[in-house]
Amino acid sequence: MTTMTEASVREFKMPDVGEGLTEAEILKWYVQVGDTVTDGQVVCEVETAKAAVELPIPYDGVVRELRFAEGTTVDVGTAIIAVDVSGGAAPEPTSAAPAEPAPAPAEEAEPKGRTPVLVGYGVAVSSTKRRPRKGPDVAVAAAAQAVQAELNGHGAAAPAPAPVKERPLAKPPVRKLAKDLGVDLTLVTPSGPDGIITREDVHAAVAPAEPVAEAPAPAAVSAPAPAPAVAVYDSARETRVPVKGVRKATAQAMIGSAFTAPHVTEFVTVDVTRTMKLVEELKQDKEFQGLRVNPLLLIAKALLVAIKRNPEVNASWDEAAQEIVLKHYVNLGIAAATPRGLIVPNIKDAQDKTLPQLSSALGELVTTAREGKTSPAAMQGGTVTITNVGVFGVDTGTPILNPGESAILAVGAIKLQPWVHNGKVKPRQVTTLALSFDHRLVDGELGSKVLADIAAILEQPKRLISWA
DSSP states (O other): OOOOOGGGEEEEEOOOOSTTOOEEEEEEESOOTTOEEOTTOEEEEEEOSSOEEEEEOSSOEEEEEEOSOTTOEEETTOEEEEEETTOOOOOOOOOOOOOOOOOOOTTSOOOTTOOOEETTTEEOSSOOOOOOOOOOOHHHHHHHHHHHHHHTSTTOOOOOOOOOOOOOEEOHHHHHHHHHHTOOGGGSOOOSGGGEEOHHHHHHHHSOOOOOOOOOOOTTSOOOOOOOOOOOOOTTTOOOOOOOHHHHHHHHHHHHHHTTSOEEEEEEEEEOHHHHHHHHHHHTOGGGTTSOOSHHHHHHHHHHHHHHHSGGGSEEEETTTTEEEEOSSOOEEEOEEETTEEEOOEETTGGGOOHHHHHHHHHHHHHHHHTTOOOGGGGSSOOEEEEEGGGGTOOOOOOOOOTTOSEEEEEOOOEEEEEEETTEEEEEEEEEEEEEEETTTOOHHHHHHHHHHHHHHHHSTTHHHHHO
């Protein structure tokens, strides 16, 4: 069998796969002990507070050890897998450690030629002798009692000395068990051969005795108050899900945002009939063949145009420096619901993209999020966000800002409603928009201008050409 030396073993540590992350959960191992791995091969998938990420190994070798099981949360910087890079064969599986051999009874002497060995320390240098067991000699005790009686006068017996208890026979593991359970071995009835106390005897000593019916207490003595009932979790009626990963990070971020930035939300209901007609026209346009074209695309473009017309809304608050940071770029976040929770990846430099480029970026963003493959980098550095609650049939909401951002736009469901158009009531496609913003950065006038510009573009999408 090949010997594995410390010099040939490389430990792969949990990396910080996102800015400032401190831990990650191992979702799945793709390799087992004994597998051969190559540089760049994905060995496991982990979930951080931001996304699920696949981790590649940075060297060639043979897997010697997986340090943590699937489902374990590991701190960043902790070794999670050991790889032998010397190219040796996989280690043979080791059998379970043998049970501790039973020591010989106290009365027996050590067999000839046997050398006592302390496990892990090798053979003892000098031989040892068993210490004689202490116990009373009945004859000597009786003679001593008689002599003491004679000395006390006329055969008057003195008080008998307290008998010396014989040390009970038990193996070391049984003694440790008794010590851990708080059992006095001198009070345990042995059932083993030659009066040896067994594990079963110790467990029997601590087992609750059979309930015995007691006589009712006198009326004058009040019964002790019953202990408070312990809440019982009924798994048939409740399911408890640990808060971790993306959901935990989202909860912490929302609490921090809600209680740090003073939120203000404004609403506007707008006729988007022309926008819906433009969506249908773009679907037939050759330039958009194979791309995702939907109302969200034009809403995103309308928000980008509104930011261009009102650049002060695209900012952040630096509490440490007590400064307002104006951004000359727009990293447009799109809230996406995934099985692991809500994530907000963003499109970098969205202000520079044409409508087809924006459509392509939106499609890639949504697909990646649904597959759970969004990288932590894609969720960093956002400046403003869109959350489309309308896909769930919701009219609107009061969205909470993502930490570090100044505004978030909620888009409600687009419904056919009666609407006054050209002086007549007609069925029109209508939706409600809600813009939440940080009131430290955006006052009511600026927030109203941004929301009004978005509504005007969606009502007359031709403004995209003149305002963009």
